[in-house]
Amino acid sequence: xxxxxxxxxxxxxxxxxxxxxxxxxxxxxxxxxxxxxxxxxxxxxxxxxxxxxxxxxxxxxxxxxxxxxxxxxxxxxxxxxxxxxxxxxxxxxxxxxxxxxxxxxxxxxxxxxxxxxxxxxxxxxxxxxxxxxxxxxxxxxxxxxxxxxxxxxxxxxxxxxxxxxxxxxxxxxxxxxxxxxxxxxxxxxxxxxxxxxxxxxxxxxxxxxxxxxxxxxxxxxxxxxxxxxxxxxxxxxxxxxxxxxxx
Amino acid sequence: xxxxxxxxxxxxxxxxxxxxxxxxxxxxxxxxxxxxxxxxxxxxxxxxxxxxxxxxxxxxxxxxxxxxxxxxxxxxxxxxxxxxxxxxxxxxxxxxxxxxxxxxxxxxxxxxxxxxxxxxxxxxxxxxxxxxxxxxxxxxxxxxxxxxxxxxxxxxxxxxxxxxxxxxxxxxxxxxxxxxxxxxxxxxxxxxxxxxxxxxxxxxxxxxxxxxxxxxxxxxxxxxxxxxxxxxxxxxxxxxxxxxxxx
Numbered sequence: 001x002x003x004x005x006x007x008x009x010x011x012x013x014x015x016x017x018x019x020x021x022x023x024x025x026x027x028x029x030x031x032x033x034x035x036x037x038x039x040x041x042x043x044x045x046x047x048x049x050x051x052x053x054x055x056x057x058x059x060x061x062x063x064x065x066x067x068x069x070x071x072x073x074x075x076x077x078x079x080x081x082x083x084x085x086x087x088x089x090x091x092x093x094x095x096x097x098x099x100x101x102x103x104x105x106x107x108x109x110x111x112x113x114x115x116x117x118x119x120x121x122x123x124x125x126x127x128x129x130x131x132x133x134x135x136x137x138x139x140x141x142x143x144x145x146x147x148x149x150x151x152x153x154x155x156x157x158x159x160x161x162x163x164x165x166x167x168x169x170x171x172x173x174x175x176x177x178x179x180x181x182x183x184x185x186x187x188x189x190x191x192x193x194x195x196x197x198x199x200x201x202x203x204x205x206x207x208x209x210x211x212x213x214x215x216x217x218x219x220x221x222x223x224x225x226x227x228x229x230x231x232x233x234x235x236x237x238x239x240x241x242x243x244x245x246x247x
Numbered sequence: 248x249x250x251x252x253x254x255x256x257x258x259x260x261x262x263x264x265x266x267x268x269x270x271x272x273x274x275x276x277x278x279x280x281x282x283x284x285x286x287x288x289x290x291x292x293x294x295x296x297x298x299x300x301x302x303x304x305x306x307x308x309x310x311x312x313x314x315x316x317x318x319x320x321x322x323x324x325x326x327x328x329x330x331x332x333x334x335x336x337x338x339x340x341x342x343x344x345x346x347x348x349x350x351x352x353x354x355x356x357x358x359x360x361x362x363x364x365x366x367x368x369x370x371x372x373x374x375x376x377x378x379x380x381x382x383x384x385x386x387x388x389x390x391x392x393x394x395x396x397x398x399x400x401x402x403x404x405x406x407x408x409x410x411x412x413x414x415x416x417x418x419x420x421x422x423x424x425x426x427x428x429x430x431x432x433x434x435x436x437x438x439x440x441x442x443x444x445x446x447x448x449x450x451x452x453x454x455x456x457x458x459x460x461x462x463x464x465x466x467x468x469x470x471x472x473x474x475x476x477x478x479x480x481x482x483x484x485x486x487x488x489x490x491x492x493x494x
Contacts (some may be wrong), residue, residue, distance in 0.1 A: 011368070011371045011372075012371060013371050013372055013374075058372075082368065082369055085369075087369065087371070087374050088371055088374070089371065090368045090369035090371045091368070092367075092368045120339075121258070121329065121337045121338070121339045122329055122332075122334065122337035124258045124259060124260050124334070124335055124336065124337045125258075125260055125305075125373075125376065126372075127260075127334050127335070129372065
């Protein structure tokens with residue numbers, strides 16, 4: 001028996017977690033997945049994700065990989081995970097991958113969706129997965145601002161604590177804004193996103209929707225590159241990582 | 248100003264409640280609604296529901312009425328409720344009704360839906376609103392058993408603690424069993440349902456789906472009228488009151 005490399009797709013309700021990344025003494029998604037592998041193998045095995053979601057952010061299609069020596073086949077391994085993971089984390093798919101597959105380095109794009117509740121009542125059943133905004137939002141202005149943000153830019157104004165020597169240039173090739181009944185869905189696709197970036201972009205688009213900023217203001221903030229000029233970060237609970245792309 | 252009678256439609260996530268009916272010292276839906284009216288009016292005002300949902304059962308369309316003297320119009324009153332109710336209870340509609348309108352006595356029918364999760368993974372996002380069943384269920388057998396249960400019958404075998412002098416005859420005119428992706432929806436419509444009746448009917452149909460009972464067994468249990476012969480009650484969390492009918 002030899003070590004194999006596995007790729008898995010995970011969904012989770014991030015409400016009660018301190019984000020993806022393991023932290024001593026705190027419940028995290030990575031930590032819960034690694035705990036199951038430790039139970040199975042008796043030793044620590046790292047689970048590497050395509051990225052790190054913030055505390056309270058959800059996922060329907062996070063991707064991760066790990067190396068393991070086991071007699072279980074992939075479907076048995078998936079069932080083992082689901083049996084021992086808490087009820088708010090599920091492994092949807094698991095399969096053997098090439099030994100060189102790396103969930104983060106091989107990712108070529110990501111889709112995030114931010115959901116806003118705009119109804120007349122209250123979102124009783126999905127209250128933990130939406131941001132409730134009572135004001136009516138101007139979708140045309142939001143779409144114009146989204147047009148300013150799309151493309152390859154330095155997104156320094158739209159991230160938290162950019163590292164000094166790290167590039168803040170990213171390509172966001174689509175920001176789709178769709179009204180669906182009482183909900184508004186903002187779907188972002190890009191080659192990668194900086195820390196808090198989708199939530200700051202959402203906060204910015206909502207500020208435009210409320211008339212607090214114009215699409216031209218957004219273009220100027222992008223140009224200026226100063227985080228303090230961009231609006232506040234939207235709450236974590238409305239955000240979900242939908243899909244990670246690989247070649 | 249005089250007292251007016253109001254009709255409202257309420258949705259709630261019943262997870263953390265001891266059911267609809269007020270009970271001293273316990274969180275109930277009726278209790279939370281009455282607490283808002285007491286806050287508004289300064290005195291106790293009874294909120295009368297179309298029926299009583301069990302602890303842990305949800306609703307998208309519970310109906311209730313109450314009498315109140317207020318300067319608020321119906322829409323202001325609805326907003327007042329939603330402002331002071333907890334986030335897992337919402338008033339979807341509220342309007343003035345005829346002084347004779349009574350949510351329970353005037354109800355002519357009810358629709359309940361029971362949702363079963365049958366997927367390969369785990370229902371991470373709606374885990375509090377479904378019953379997860381791993382075994383594959385035989386839908387044709389379930390539909391045949393549903394056919395035996397439809398119509399006017401004495402449902403004494405399918406209710407909890409029937410009162411000695413109360414009729415257990417009800418008419419269930421439709422039991423619809425529908426596979427929707429990873430979910431199975433059992434939708435019941437009838438003139439009224441006895442205590443735990445929808446959950447016992449669901450438990451019975453699931454037992455048929457697993458091959459533990461035949462549709463003929465179900466007909467015999469209905470005929471016999473003995474609760475101890477019918478299968479266990481399905482868990483509360485999968486059940487939702489969808490709609491109450493009025494003439």
